[in-house]
Amino acid sequence: MKVMIMRHGEAEAIALSDGERPLTAEGINEVTQVAELVAEEYSVSKVLASPLLRAQQTASLMAAGLNLAGVETLDELAPDHKPESVFKVLADVEAEVLLLVSHMPLVDQLAGWLLDGTRKSPITFPTATVAVLHTEHLAPGVAELERVFLAPS
Template sequence: MRIWILRHGQAEPTATRDAERALTDVGRAEAIRMAEQLAGHSLDVILASPYRRAQQTAELIRRELNFRRGVTTVDWLTPEDDPMAVLDQLADRAEDELLLVSHQPLVGQLISLLVDGHRQGHYSMPTAGLACLDMPLPAAGAADLLSLTNPADATGNS
């Protein structure tokens, strides 16, 4: 299983509710740049947090990649969700290549759980940071981190 973990692009600093914060122009540009990193990969599904900024990021990626299916919204990819619960959800998935669009602190903790076997590792995930992991099965400590890219140094396909 290959999992791509993408943090949403830069968002407005405030909104009525955190879940309603929208992408800024910079955030939209970041998402488009990171879509270039995914070009040529055979994504089976795009899973995204229900928060507006994650939905917008996922939709930009979907459009840039000409991904025919829609974005699937899941309620287990919000900022404060438990990475272990995400791991349980991933264990129920049959796809070979998934893109998860989510938030900090979840994305950093999830990478740590999958690669290091615990949630305490530090993986820098700026806005629109993208990690690529390969694993034989979704289990703590079972993944290999293949790449960790941020939009500032993203050039061409990975």
């Protein structure tokens, strides 16, 4: 199984609430470019996203770029959740290549938890970054980093 962990694209700094912050024009551009790069190398099976607007927009752009029908919302991908709760929910999800769209600090914690069982990843996650991890099962410290996609500057 491959788990792709993605931080949302660049978002507006101010909105009525944090959950309503939309992507900026630059954020839309960087996500669109990353979707093209990912599509060249991977066939994603499923996209799951945080319920916050910027993650939903990012996931929708990625799904469109990957020729997928839609996005599923997973409340556990909101930034205040813990990696253990995310992977507990994902235990029953069947997907060969799974894309998770979330936020800092959770993307860092998800990658760290899978890679070495800690909550600090060796990967940095600027906006629109996708880390591709290969793992046989969702457990701490069992994944291997396969690839990182960054938005072209």
